[in-house]
Amino acid sequence: MSNLIVKNIIDSDIAVATDAGDKVFNEIVNYLSKNKSVTLDFTDISILTTAFLNAAIGQLYSNDKFSSDFLNDNLKVINVQSEDKPLFSMVIRRAKEYFKDKKGFEDSANSAFYDK
Amino acid sequence: MIIKFEDDIKTDFEGYQKLIDLIPRISKSIEKEIILDFSNVFFFEANLCAILATIIEILEKNGKIVKLVNFNNRVETILRKNEFLISYGYGKIFDNYQTSIKYRKFNPADKKDDNNFEDYIKEELLSKNDFPSHSKLLGKHITLRIFELYENARTHGSCDFIHACGQYFPKRMEKPLNVTIVDTGKNFQENVSEFLNETISAVDAIEWAMKKGNTTKTGDISGGLGLDLIFQFIQHNKGKIQIISSDGFWEWHRGKSTKMILNNPFNGTIANLRFNLNDNSHYKLVEETDDDWDNLF
Numbered sequence: 358m359s360n361l362i363v364k365n366i367i368d369s370d371i372a373v374a375t376d377a378g379d380k381v382f383n384e385i386v387n388y389l390s391k392n393k394s395v396t397l398d399f400t401d402i403s404i405l406t407t408a409f410l411n412a413a414i415g416q417l418y419s420n421d422k423f424s425s426d427f428l429n430d431n432l433k434v435i436n437v438q439s440e441d442k443p444l445f446s447m448v449i450r451r452a453k454e455y456f457k458d459k460k461g462f463e464d465s466a467n468s469a470f471y472d473k
Numbered sequence: 474m475i476i477k478f479e480d481d482i483k484t485d486f487e488g489y490q491k492l493i494d495l496i497p498r499i500s501k502s503i504e505k506e507i508i509l510d511f512s513n514v515f516f517f518e519a520n521l522c523a524i525l526a527t528i529i530e531i532l533e534k535n536g537k538i539v540k541l542v543n544f545n546n547r548v549e550t551i552l553r554k555n556e557f558l559i560s561y562g563y564g565k566i567f568d569n570y571q572t573s574i575k576y577r578k579f580n581p582a583d584k585k586d587d588n589n590f591e592d593y594i595k596e597e598l599l600s601k602n603d604f605p606s607h608s609k610l611l612g613k614h615i616t617l618r619i620f621e622l623y624e625n626a627r628t629h630g631s632c633d634f635i636h637a638c639g640q641y642f643p644k645r646m647e648k649p650l651n652v653t654i655v656d657t658g659k660n661f662q663e664n665v666s667e668f669l670n671e672t673i674s675a676v677d678a679i680e681w682a683m684k685k686g687n688t689t690k691t692g693d694i695s696g697g698l699g700l701d702l703i704f705q706f707i708q709h710n711k712g713k714i715q716i717i718s719s720d721g722f723w724e725w726h727r728g729k730s731t732k733m734i735l736n737n738p739f740n741g742t743i744a745n746l747r748f749n750l751n752d753n754s755h756y757k758l759v760e761e762t763d764d765d766w767d768n769l770f
Binding site for chain 2 (some may be wrong): 452
């Protein structure tokens with residue numbers, strides 16, 4: 358299993374910006390797309406925002422490519438400070454709702470279009 | 474053209490109105506040079522420098538030259554300590570008591586400025602002796618909310634500059650810390666009306682955006698948590714949140730939200746957070762799933 362160190366990817370000990378989250382997302386996808394398991398290591402990250410996590414983790418649900426089972430089997434998150442752990446479940450739950458709604462919206466928009 | 478402020482300028486509805494009213498008043502004038510006279514101002518809440526700087530930026534874009542004159546000693550000292558007046562030819566004054574939070578502007582399109590904002594918060598808040606006054610965790614929660622707010626301005630605003638400033642009042646009972654962030658990009662009303670596909674008032678747009686889970690994001694990155702976490706934290710911390718966008722003013726303080734309409738619209742968004750640093754509460758995000766870390770996804 359490969360180890361991705363967040364601090365090295367974003368070159369900072371605070372993970373706050375959407376763009377920084379995007380960099381981490383791209384790294385994760387690089388591995389998962391090749392069916393390679395990966396560990397995301399938050400060692401030395403002192404501050405984490407939902408904006409960063411929406412981009413880094415939430416975005417994994419943006420298409421149907423990765424199922425929850427696949428992610429649980431192939432992506433491990435380690436060394437997160439205990440007070441930051443709830444942010445992960447918050448962001449993941451929100452992303453699932455968001456992309457479900459978005460898909461529903463797009464499906465209904467498409468069906469309206471095809472009905473014409 | 475000389476504009477003399479009539480009295481003090483505070484972080485409240487009247488204070489915002491006094492500053493925002495400058496824009497149409499000055500824009501209508503054919504005179505190029507504008508002098509803002511502060512002789513009647515004995516108290517200017519320093520965090521408001523972020524707004525004054527934004528207003529000057531708007532006026533300068535319209536070809537005006539703005540000069541600031543006749544500061545009372547106390548006001549001048551604070552605005553030199555927080556470095557707002559440096560670009561107007563005043564010298565720096567060292568802040569012995571570390572109560573000022575410097576005025577800075579950031580370019581949201583410049584990636585380097587993301588790091589500069591991080592450094593700003595580290596230098597201006599995290600490295601201060603008195604911050605946080607009670608617990609490291611409180612300091613971390615406050616810092617986090619400020620980053621969420623900045624990121625919100627950066628991703629929703631798409632403007633030239635984001636202006637930030639603050640002020641800490643350690644002698645007051647609640648030890649309030651004010652942090653003000655201003656952007657001039659797309660405002661709440663434009664973003665929310667576009668998203669909902671109906672025109673709603675500015676104040677209703679702010680109220681909509683503050684509701685749990687509401688977001689105007691439509692791309693591959695989800696949203697709707699940042700403002701919600703800021704609001705929840707402010708509620709627990711018994712702080713204050715004020716948002717001004719277009720002609721809407723929305724405030725939450727001590728369990729009460731207030732909605733008001735400004736005389737003139739502000740083409741952007743002002744967000745002011747007041748944190749209560751005299752807070753012994755223990756903060757913990759409530760979420761059930763953190764014990765099932767193996768099935769996170």
